[in-house]
Amino acid sequence: MIDTIRSLGRWGLSVFERLGRGHLLLLAILRGVPELFLRFSLVIQQLFSVGVHSVLIILISGLFVGMVLGLQGYNTLVDFGAEESLGVLVALSLVRELGPVVSALLFAGRAGSALTAEIGLMKSTEQLSGMEMMAVDPVRRVLAPRFLAGFISMPLLAAIFSAVGVFGGFLVGHGLLGVDDGAFWSQMQAKTDWYEDVLNGVIKSIVFGFVVTWIALFEGYDATPTSEGVGRATTRTVVHSAFAILGLDFVLTALMFGDV
Amino acid sequence: MPLVKIRDLHFYRGNRAIFDGVNIDIHRGKITAIMGPSGTGKTTLLSLIGGQLRPDKGTIEVDGQNVHTLSHSELYALRKRMGMLFQSGALLTDINVFDNVAFPIREHTKLPETMVRDLVLMKLQSVGLRCARNLMPSELSGGMARRVALARAVTLDPMMIMYDEPFTGQDPISMGTLVNLIHRMNDAMGLTSVIVSHDVAETAEIADYIYLLSGGKVIEKGSPEQLKRSSSQWVQQFMQGLPDGPVPFHYPGTDFADDLLNGEVSA
Numbered sequence: 019m020i021d022t023i024r025s026l027g028r029w030g031l032s033v034f035e036r037l038g039r040g041h042l043l044l045l046a047i048l049r050g051v052p053e054l055f056l057r058f059s060l061v062i063q064q065l066f067s068v069g070v071h072s073v074l075i076i077l078i079s080g081l082f083v084g085m086v087l088g089l090q091g092y093n094t095l096v097d098f099g100a101e102e103s104l105g106v107l108v109a110l111s112l113v114r115e116l117g118p119v120v121s122a123l124l125f126a127g128r129a130g131s132a133l134t135a136e137i138g139l140m141k142s143t144e145q146l147s148g149m150e151m152m153a154v155d156p157v158r159r160v161l162a163p164r165f166l167a168g169f170i171s172m173p174l175l176a177a178i179f180s181a182v183g184v185f186g187g188f189l190v191g192h193g194l195l196g197v198d199d200g201a202f203w204s205q206m207q208a209k210t211d212w213y214e215d216v217l218n219g220v221i222k223s224i225v226f227g228f229v230v231t232w233i234a235l236f237e238g239y240d241a242t243p244t245s246e247g248v249g250r251a252t253t254r255t256v257v258h259s260a261f262a263i264l265g266l267d268f269v270l271t272a273l274m275f276g277d278v
Numbered sequence: 279m280p281l282v283k284i285r286d287l288h289f290y291r292g293n294r295a296i297f298d299g300v301n302i303d304i305h306r307g308k309i310t311a312i313m314g315p316s317g318t319g320k321t322t323l324l325s326l327i328g329g330q331l332r333p334d335k336g337t338i339e340v341d342g343q344n345v346h347t348l349s350h351s352e353l354y355a356l357r358k359r360m361g362m363l364f365q366s367g368a369l370l371t372d373i374n375v376f377d378n379v380a381f382p383i384r385e386h387t388k389l390p391e392t393m394v395r396d397l398v399l400m401k402l403q404s405v406g407l408r409c410a411r412n413l414m415p416s417e418l419s420g421g422m423a424r425r426v427a428l429a430r431a432v433t434l435d436p437m438m439i440m441y442d443e444p445f446t447g448q449d450p451i452s453m454g455t456l457v458n459l460i461h462r463m464n465d466a467m468g469l470t471s472v473i474v475s476h477d478v479a480e481t482a483e484i485a486d487y488i489y490l491l492s493g494g495k496v497i498e499k500g501s502p503e504q505l506k507r508s509s510s511q512w513v514q515q516f517m518q519g520l521p522d523g524p525v526p527f528h529y530p531g532t533d534f535a536d537d538l539l540n541g542e543v544s545a
Contacts (some may be wrong), residue, residue, distance in 0.1 A: 143366055144364045145371070148368030148427075150328075150357070151330070151362040152358075152385070159385070
């Protein structure tokens with residue numbers, strides 16, 4: 019019994035210790051962000067590897083999610099003779115919810131895990147220590163540009179996801195199921211509000227980008243410098259990011275749309 | 279006055295004392311070797327000198343500055359004058375040899391690219407790898423990687439350079455090259471060198487002064503000749519690489535014959 023309580027206490031302490039380290043790292047990263055505007059080439063390199071390399075998976079997934087939404091939505095709406103509202107259904111589902119959430123989950127799997135593995139390997143091969151001894155702060159030189167790149171990429175990727183998804187829904191709705199294209203687009207335009215829907219979706223994706231990139235960088239930086247340690251850290255990035263995205267999505271949705 | 283002055287150094291990992299009251303002086307312009315068996319904390323000592331670790335007690339002064347009371351920016355300013363050669367080389371794996379050597383120059387100066395190129399080529403020429411500048415770190419042998427790392431460590435013309443196990447795992451030719459390079463660099467550039475190693479012959483060949491560490495303490499110190507003449511059996515065992523002596527060959531335990539005749543049979 020005592021042993022169980024003791025191990026529970028030890029586990030609790032280690033969780034709080036990690037949380038503390040994570041927040042300290044975030045502070046150090048944020049302190050390094052302003053000077054990046056003087057060396058923006060570092061961020062551009064990372065935008066390419068974090069953002070551009072994620073575009074393909076976002077495009078393909080967005081298209082299929084939109085197509086599935088088109089099919090499922092049509093089957094439900096047609097019972098009520100409301101199939102012309104398919105555009106609204108697809109657009110609102112994507113812009114408010116699926117765009118930010120699914121693209122963030124994909125981003126965590128594609129870019130987040132890659133960031134953790136990269137930083138973890140740099141740590142295990144002493145590249146980060148080497149930088150420190152060359153008087154180059156690895157947090158500012160390596161982590162901060164990646165953080166900013168993730169933060170900028172995520173909303174853009176979510177926007178691409180939603181846009182391609184709407185197009186996928188249109189392809190299925192109009193091309194396959196014969197929904198009127200004028201009604202599809204006009205109803206979507208009329209019922210999708212810029213502030214209420216689009217902007218709230220963008221805010222969600224910004225928050226997800228911030229959190230996923232933070233988790234990925236922290237896990238890499240905090241990884242045990244062995245191949246097993248880096249492997250475990252990569253897994254933790256994906257799992258913790260997924261929890262954080264889904265949990266925060268509920269909180270944000272409650273704050274944004276809770277009164278509706 | 280020594281360049282590095284270590285006084286009453288205590289450092290613990292958990293309950294285990296890695297250093298238990300160590301005093302070391304590293305003199306300017308000399309090659310000082312820190313030697314000892316694996317696990318005596320030689321690499322830890324370099325991390326402590328470089329300010330990457332903090333001692334539990336005692337002081338480390340480099341060029342008159344107490345490393346562990348410096349602010350972040352003061353510590354980084356001091357590190358610009360210290361070079362370190364890691365055992366793995368610690369080259370940045372996503373850029374080539376040229377860019378690796380140019381990295382500290384580009385980070386700390388605003389020199390035009392033509393001058394960066396000249397400086398990098400000079401440093402690479404001195405380690406014999408000028409024509410390997412377009413290779414990626416993954417294309418280098420272990421010895422070549424260490425030579426590139428050496429070129430990188432001296433690009434900003436530091437006052438001292440720390441070598442972490444520079445000879446480990448090297449073939450005889452690479453070993454000879456590195457021994458020669460470390461010696462030549464120290465003399466030509468007026469460096470102060472600290473070598474952490476357990477390769478006795480190579481280190482003794484170029485070191486001016488040797489500290490032998492074991493069990494968290496300095497066991498012996500002196501010039502290579504003084505150590506070779508030491509009356510301590512432990513020092514003799516270490517310097518001559520004898521398999522048995524004060525450090526036993528066998529892991530301590532029960533008597534062999536006793537174990538064979540009366541030992542328990544595990545399932």
